[in-house]
Amino acid sequence: MDLSAINPAVLIASLMVSATPILLAAIGELVVEKSGVLNLGVEGMMITGAICGFAAAVETGSPVAGFIAAAVGASLLSLIFAVLTQYLLANQVATGLALTLFGLGFSAMIGQGYVGMKPPLTPDLRIPILSDIPVLGEILFRHDLMVYVSLALVAAVWAVLKYSRVGLILRAVGENHDAAHALGYKVIRIRILALMFGGACAGLGGAYLSLIRVPSWTQGMTAGAGWIALAIVVFASWKPWRVLLGAYLFGGITVLQLNLQAAGVKVPVQYLSMSPYLITILVLVIMSANRSRASLNAPASLGKSFHASY
Amino acid sequence: MKRRTFLAGTAATAALAASGAALAAEATKVGYIFVGPIGDLGYNFQHNLGREEMQKALGASVKSSYVENVPEGADAERTLTQLALAGNKLIFATSFGYMDAVINVAKKFPHVKFEHATGYKRAPNVSTYSARFYEGRAVIGTIAGRMTKTNKIGYIASFPIPEVIRGINAAYIHAKKVNPNVEFKIVWVSTWADPAKEADAANALIQQGVDIIMQHTDTTAAMNIAEKKGIYAFGQSSDMAKSGPNAQLTAIVDEWGPYYIKRVKAVQDGTWKSEDTWGGIGAGMVTFAPFNKAMPEAVAKEAKDMIAAIGSGKYHPFTGPLKKQDGSVWLKPGEVAKDGDLLGMNFYVEGLTGSIPK
Amino acid sequence: MFMLEKRPSPSRFWTGATPILAVALTMIAGGILFALLGKNPLEAIRTIFFDPLFGDNAWYYRAQLLVKAGPLVLIAIGLSLGFRAGIWNIGAEGQYILGAICGAAVGLAFYPAQHWYIFPLMILAGALGGWAWAMIPAVLKTKFGTNEILVSLMLVYVAQNLLAEMAIGPLRNPQGSGFPGSRDLSQYPSAANLELIPGTGIHWGVIAAFVAVIAAYVLLQRHILGFQIRLAGQAPRAARFAGVKPDRLVLICMGLSGALAGLAGMFEVAGPAGKISIDFASGYGFTAIIVAFLGRLHPVGILLAGLLMALTYVGGDIAQSNLGLPSAAIQAFQGMLLFFLLAVDLLSNYRIRFGLKEAR
The missing domain is CATH 3.40.50.2300 (Response regulator)
Structure with missing residues (x-):
């Protein structure tokens, strides 16, 4: 077994790229769930973002326009979910699944004309001076803009939830919507805004796949990334920094598995392909064994419909 | 290599299909089932490209249709039956996993010819074909x-x-x-x-x-x-x-087009026989x-x-x-x-x- | 603006009328979608909704609706029990795969012997396989409080990899020239899930689905367990006072839904699919979740919802070949149908009042 062929710095750098789509989607879903809504349609919003972003980037020649279009497109899709669950009080689990089904079909339909195309390239930023630091520079300072955007989003969500009034209101709505309503907060409006934010983040994640990580458009290209993002939110017990940890851990195992193979290390492929999921389960068990803390963090109103009955 | 964009290709087929409809009485109906989306720019895309080539070459004498994204198993069997019931004379099943479904359905429709890609089971009305x-x-x-x-x-x-x-x-x-x-x-x-x-x-x-x-x-x-x-x-x-x-x-x-043209023509001439084709560069596949x-x-x-x-x-x-x-x-x-x-x-x-x- | 007023009990009229209203709305929206794609909307709608039921070859398609709906209903019935009690098994797809693997493995172990008891043993193995796979999230939840949505979902991906491994490795057909996939069980009489009415494709799985519907109905209406399930979902605290043990309920509900999903997988692998292959799983486990909710978690509703979903699949395939509609459009159309069904559901539980009364 020759592990020396794997350069840890390069490995970490590539796991950051591989984890960014799920990180973006997961941080958005975290905000949604903190507001008390469970949207299982992340996969559908991601794939919609992937095609909207791809199409816009190809048409305009600008990746930035692509990312904006992805965020807008996916957050419009999340509005369908918002209207159904917030105004029409539809079941959130079923609506989320329907959103995924619709998103997959809808994206494949618009995507027909974009198969096999090459999007405009998003340049890697080589941050001056910093990127020349040995090892660290390679790991941290030679990425594309979206990697930093995703990290900034995690920090922003953490700060807003923890320190700002907006965060306080959001958490209040998620914990006890009746009490929040009684205090005069517009529960439905807040939840819709959270859903749109979640949609926009999922859309960015999808566009990261189609514009940077792959970069091309293929029908159904998210291949389950949205479900992983959902898992990571719970895995992180609704804490932003743990979402980052979860996404990098998950991305890391996938990348490591492929890198081991490429380096010629003999690995049981099928079983290794299962490993990210098994390890996620294992970590979940370890974390929830300390059951009081994990369950305390779950928003109390998660998944429940709100209807002001007076 | 001829390259067409996917959309232009479908538009051409749609036009051909429409012109074919007028002569539907005589047109030989040919059906295809694909395991994935025809827009995969890979395996299924090429099979569909072959279908379009065949449709173009044989013009109004053929009316071809397809069903994409058909999972193997019960869905394949139903879709094949559906194509046979709809009056298709020749049906191409383009994925290995359709093998048993093709054999089962072929038994029920002895007058319909079937062609199964990459498989190894044949019957009097089932041929197999693949490329080297x-x-x-x-x-x-x-x-x-x-x-x-x-x-x-x-x-x-x-x-x-x-x-x-x-x-x-x-x-x-x-x-x-x-x-x-x-x-x-x-x-x-x-x-x-x-x-x-x-x-x-x-x-x-x-x-x-x-x-x-x-x-x-x-x-x-x-x-x-x-x-x-x-x-x-x-x-x-x-x-x-x-x-x-x-x-x-x-x-x-x-490159499936030439093979599809040959086999559809064979059905039209009445010379179609069950056989196994494994063609490579020499056969133009x-x-x-x-x-x-x-x-x-x-x-x-x-x-x-x-x-x-x-x-x-x-x-x-x-x-x-x-x-x-x-x-x-x-x-x-x-x-x-x-x-x-x-x-x-x-x-x-x-x-x-x-x-x-x- | 409009206001919602909760009905004391769901309206009987609207419970029956909403699905029809939803289908009508979908036809309109879907018609617009198909027209945008350059197809004749009336013809498309007719092909999807009417041809399988009343078209030229309806005798065949009607039976196929049952074949397609069978596994969906079987899985959805199991899921609905857990969902009613607030236990979220999202991983039925994995349990379906494990049921198929275990059922097929037992059948293949006997090959080529012919005994009457092989098929019953396979049924047992299929149910056990699904049950065991569902027990993982259930036990983890009761022992460690691990979230069952996540664990069951993660196990779907593990099951998919296991399936590929089985198709290439241990269960590969030794006489299959090295191709992946097991022997064809449907060609092995003692292990085959036989066609019960020739020419229709109807098999034991369809019968099992009907039995499950009736059994679930009786369970929920008449049995103490059914009462506990309903109580745990509607009033968890009251349920505790009534002596319902939450852990026991988790184990029972997850186990039941896993066993039914495993059964569905086993019937599918021994019948319509015929064998274990890399692509054996085609998402029934996820679609069944939607079916369970569309049927409002009620056994009869699930049966009808399963048939409606099957209709869009069967009709959708006909529309593809006859009208050249892309499968993506049909998927989007199914999504729309679900949106409308979920949207109008409101009418059966709430009364809508239009007026100037300020909503506070």
Whole structure:
């Protein structure tokens, strides 16, 4: 077994790229769930973002326009979910699944004309001076803009939830919507805004796949990334920094598995392909064994419909 | 190679189908089922391209239709029955997994002809057809052996089935022949189409110093990464030059059109017989995308000579002496591999490192 | 603006009328979608909704609706029990795969012997396989409080990899020239899930689905367990006072839904699919979740919802070949149908009042 062929710095750098789509989607879903809504349609919003972003980037020649279009497109899709669950009080689990089904079909339909195309390239930023630091520079300072955007989003969500009034209101709505309503907060409006934010983040994640990580458009290209993002939110017990940890851990195992193979290390492929999921389960068990803390963090109103009955 | 955009292609077919409808009384109805979306720019895309070519060539005398994304199993059987009930005289089932469904449905519709791609079960009204893609692999192996600077070639493989193993062996034998220092790095991704995973695999290979990538998966992801990272790659099933205008050295292109034209005509003439077709370069079923301009003249000539030799039957890519990975003799000098052995190939040839996942 | 007023009990009229209203709305929206794609909307709608039921070859398609709906209903019935009690098994797809693997493995172990008891043993193995796979999230939840949505979902991906491994490795047909996939069980009389009415494709799985519907109905209406399930979902605290043990309920509900999903997988692998192959799983486990909710978690509702979903699949395939509609359009159309069904559901539980009364 020759592990020396794997350069840890390069490995970490590539796991950051591989984890960014799920990180973006997961941080958005975290905000949604903190507001008390469970949207299982992340996969559908991601794939919609992937095609909207791809199409816009190809048409305009600008990746930035692509990312904006992805965020807008996916957050419009999340509005369908918002209207159904917030105004029409539809079941959130079923609506989320329907959103995924619709998103997959809808994206494949618009995507027909974009198969096999090459999007405009998003340049890697080589941050001056910093990127020349040995090892660290390679790991941290030679990425594309979206990697930093995703990290900034995690920090922003953490700060807003923890320190700002907006965060306080959001958490209040998620914990006890009746009490929040009684205090005069517009529960439905807040939840819709959270859903749109979640949609926009999922859309960015999808566009990261189609514009940077792959970069091309293929029908159904998210291949389950949205479900992983959902898992990571719970895995992180609704804490932003743990979402980052979860996404990098998950991305890391996938990348490591492929890198081991490429380096010629003999690995049981099928079983290794299962490993990210098994390890996620294992970590979940370890974390929830300390059951009081994990369950305390779950928003109390998660998944429940709100209807002001007076 | 003729290239059309997907949309232009469908528009043309729609127009043809419409003109065909007027003469529907005489038109031979031909149905297709595809396992994936026709927009995959890979395996299913090429089958549909073949269908369009056939429709164009035979014009109003044929009315073809298709159903895409048909899962194997109960859905395949229902869809095949549906096509037979709708009056199709000839039905092409284009995925290996449809094998038993085709046999079952064919029993119920003895007057309908069926054609099953890549399978091995036949019946009086069921033919099988496939292409000798390993011939194409031999050619790209030769090119890769000549073009690599690092002597490391990456191979993204899907599942350890004979088709894939045959491709790895054919490519390796011929790369090694022109470049004894060549080394293959194989990554099994356990999927036919997961662009993100294929892209990650390509990146992992590049980090290991690979400067040419071959793939046996369906999407263009590896080609996109090769283009981005400035290395070379080979297209799979389709010409992927749009994804990698600088990266693509050439592509092994599945060319089903001529076969489809021949078989539909046979049904129209009443000369259709159940048979097994395994055609390669010579039969025009395996073709190549235009060679990359960066390929030196000598390499291009060597590749073209090999294409000609294989096409004319003068050269067989699996000609002895060849040993298996464990050192035992597989083919004696001058001996040519039997089709039966190739169809069930489950071993690496000598020199490949690593083992086939079991 | 409009206001919602909760009905004391769901309206009987609207419970029946909303699905029809939803289908009508979908036809309009879908018609617009198909027209945008350059197809005749009326013809498309007719092909999807009417041809399978009343078209030329309806005798065949009606039976196929049952074949397609069978596994969906079987899985959805199991899921609905857990969903009612607030236990979220999202991983039925994995349990379906494990049921198929275990059922097929037992059948293949006997090959080529012919005994009457092989098929019953396979049924048992299929149910056990699904049950065991569902027990993983259930036990982890009761022992460690691990979230069952996540664990069951993660196990789907593990099961898919296991399936590929089985198709290439241990269960591969030794006489299959090295191709992946097991022997064809439907060609092995003692292990085959036989066609019960020739020419229709109807098999034991369809019968099992009907039995499950009736059994679930009786369970929920008449049995103490059914009462506990309903109580745990509607009033968890009251349920505790009534002596319902939450852990026991988790184990029972997850186990039941896993066993039914495993059964569905086993019937599918021994019948319509015929064998274990890499692509054996086609998402029934996820579609069944939608079916369970569309049927409002009620056994009879689930049966009808399963048939409606099956209709869009069967009709959708006909529309593809006859009209050249892309499968993506049909998928989007199914999504729209679900949106409308979920949207109008409101009418049966709430009264809508239009007026100037300020909503506070």
